[in-house]
């Protein structure tokens with residue numbers, strides 16, 4: 503399985519939960535901030551994403567969308 507995640511930068515508050523819970527260490531907090539001044543989560547190693555959606559489940563602000571595919575070409 504391969505996956506792809508998209509973080510809504512304006513919903514993200516930089517709490518880091520998704521970074522901590524991702525089992526594949528895909529995510530990181532960027533130095534870049536959103537309009538509220540929060541550091542935003544982003545994919546550091548998108549190639550490792552399985553689309554398990556744990557990050558989306560733990561995000562308290564529902565800021566993450568996940569796509570999962572059996573075919574890596576479809577996921578990208």
Ligand code: SF4
Pocket residue numbers: 505506507523524525526527528529550551552553554555556557558568
């Ligand atoms: S979908 Fe799973 S593997 Fe991909 S970034 Fe989220 S927690 Fe990590």
Ligand code: SF4
Pocket residue numbers: 509513514515516517518519520521542543560561562563564565566
């Ligand atoms: S869990 Fe949600 S709010 Fe927290 S850093 Fe990740 S995307 Fe942002």
